[in-house]
Amino acid sequence: xxxxxxxxxxxxxxxxxxxxxxxxxxxxxxxxxxxxxxxxxxxxxxxxxxxxxxxxxxxxxxxxxxxxxxxxxxxxxxxxxxxxxxxxxxxxxxxxxxxxxxxxxxxxxxxxxxxxxxxxxxxxxxxxxxxxxxxxxxxxxxxxxxxxxxxxxxxxxxxxxxxxxxxxxxxxxxxxx
Amino acid sequence: xxxxxxxxxxxxxxxxxxxxxxxxxxxxxxxxxxxxxxxxxxxxxxxxxxxxxxxxxxxxxxxxxxxxxxxxxxxxxxxxxxxxxxxxxxxxxxxxxxxxxxxxxxxxxxxxxxxxxxxxxxxxxxxxxxxxxxxxxxxxxxxxxxxxxxxxxxxxxxxxxxxxxxxxxxxxxxxxxxxxxxxxxxxxxxxxxxxxxxxxxxxxxxxxxxxxxxxxxxxxxxxxxxxxxxxxxxxxxxxxxxxxxxxxxxxxxxxxx
Numbered sequence: 001x002x003x004x005x006x007x008x009x010x011x012x013x014x015x016x017x018x019x020x021x022x023x024x025x026x027x028x029x030x031x032x033x034x035x036x037x038x039x040x041x042x043x044x045x046x047x048x049x050x051x052x053x054x055x056x057x058x059x060x061x062x063x064x065x066x067x068x069x070x071x072x073x074x075x076x077x078x079x080x081x082x083x084x085x086x087x088x089x090x091x092x093x094x095x096x097x098x099x100x101x102x103x104x105x106x107x108x109x110x111x112x113x114x115x116x117x118x119x120x121x122x123x124x125x126x127x128x129x130x131x132x133x134x135x136x137x138x139x140x141x142x143x144x145x146x147x148x149x150x151x152x153x154x155x156x157x158x159x160x161x162x163x164x165x166x167x168x169x170x171x172x173x174x175x176x177x
Numbered sequence: 178x179x180x181x182x183x184x185x186x187x188x189x190x191x192x193x194x195x196x197x198x199x200x201x202x203x204x205x206x207x208x209x210x211x212x213x214x215x216x217x218x219x220x221x222x223x224x225x226x227x228x229x230x231x232x233x234x235x236x237x238x239x240x241x242x243x244x245x246x247x248x249x250x251x252x253x254x255x256x257x258x259x260x261x262x263x264x265x266x267x268x269x270x271x272x273x274x275x276x277x278x279x280x281x282x283x284x285x286x287x288x289x290x291x292x293x294x295x296x297x298x299x300x301x302x303x304x305x306x307x308x309x310x311x312x313x314x315x316x317x318x319x320x321x322x323x324x325x326x327x328x329x330x331x332x333x334x335x336x337x338x339x340x341x342x343x344x345x346x347x348x349x350x351x352x353x354x355x356x357x358x359x360x361x362x363x364x365x366x367x368x369x370x371x372x373x374x375x376x377x378x379x380x381x382x383x384x385x386x387x388x389x390x391x392x393x394x395x396x397x398x399x400x401x402x403x404x405x406x407x408x409x410x411x412x413x414x415x416x417x418x419x420x421x422x423x424x425x426x427x428x429x430x431x432x433x434x
Binding site: 053054055056057058059060061062063064065066067068069078079081084085086087089099100101102103104105106107109111116118120121122123124130131133136137 | 207208209210211212213214215216217218220221222223224225230232234239241243246247248249251396397398399401404406408409410411412413415417427428430431432433434
């Protein structure tokens with residue numbers, strides 16, 4: 001075999017590897033997969049309500065005699081715990097898509113979907129938004145459906161923030177994982 | 178000025194100071210009373226250290242400068258691997274629980290963390306707590322869709338006295354461990370619907386189960402020097418553990434309330 005033949009075979013092999021690098025899934029016309037659910041309306045409005053019933057808690061935070069109990073994706077119960085034998089829910093801060101908080105001094109840092117909101121809690125009767133950092137968490141966990149392998153409808157950033165994912169019939173899905 | 182007016186001024190000053198103090202006392206009854214940071218559970222994904230807020234997303238450790246109350250400035254995004262679940266601060270270190278292991282970052286004077294040590298384990302769900310000498314990591318398979326075949330429910334104890342070389346000391350079988358909390362030699366481990374375990378950990382090679390409280394669905398805990406806050410999906414329950422052999426339930430706020 002001369003050098004040219006060797007080179008040609010090498011190039012052929014390389015080109016095969018290059019084309020095989022990203023194996024394309026066969027895209028079905030229609031299949032059952034996951035589709036994003038977008039938040040409609042004004043998800044950025046932070047509302048402070050009176051005590052609300054607990055439905056599904058997930059996180060806990062404590063500061064200076066107060067418990068902050070996270071209600072999954074909905075907001076935060078503020079519990080006056082100065083008497084641990086008689087804790088009292090006193091406020092509910094409604095923050096759509098909230099999963100985490102941290103507090104320094106009288107400022108509470110929380111995610112509002114993929115935004116970071118900073119609330120002044122120095123006066124619990126007048127909790128206010130001090131400032132907001134939009135899209136602070138662009139790598140939000142909901143960009144792809146969690147714990148799922150298969151086809152899904154590609155998220156459309158123009159549609160806004162993703163609230164969650166639902167299984168449904170999707171046409172010609174262009175995304176999969 | 179007469180002696181009398183000097184006395185009056187002194188008296189007024191005294192009252193002014195005294196009034197200021199009582200006003201400050203009233204203002205103390207708010208969650209913002211101290212300038213310090215609060216305390217999160219072991220499942221936290223946000224933590225504050227000095228002028229910086231650290232958050233984790235699936236792959237990254239994000240750093241924000243929060244020195245100004247009117248502006249939050251993103252300063253760095255540090256890659257942290259795969260499936261980052263929790264962040265736990267201790268002194269100048271940040272311990273990250275990820276699906277493949279525990280990572281230790283050291284925070285520099287500029288607030289930027291650098292990876293200095295890691296402990297790899299089989300893929301599962303796992304928060305971490307530490308006292309600087311030992312780190313306690315729970316590995317959970319139950320209700321953990323990411324868990325690899327062959328993974329088990331365990332509590333792993335690591336020697337982290339050299340944070341660059343975390344070293345597995347011992348491993349204990351668990352039921353379905355979630356969050357955990359450490360107060361000196363006492364470790365509380367949440368077991369989901371099976372409640373939580375109270376363990377004596379003064380000898381990491383021989384951890385002793387003191388008690389398992391099963392009357393609560395426990396996902397995460399905070400230890401507050403004798404007061405234990407337990408959170409589950411449907412309740413916040415408080416216990417007095419100042420006498421570790423006689424833990425008393427103090428209160429409960431439950432679902433629907």
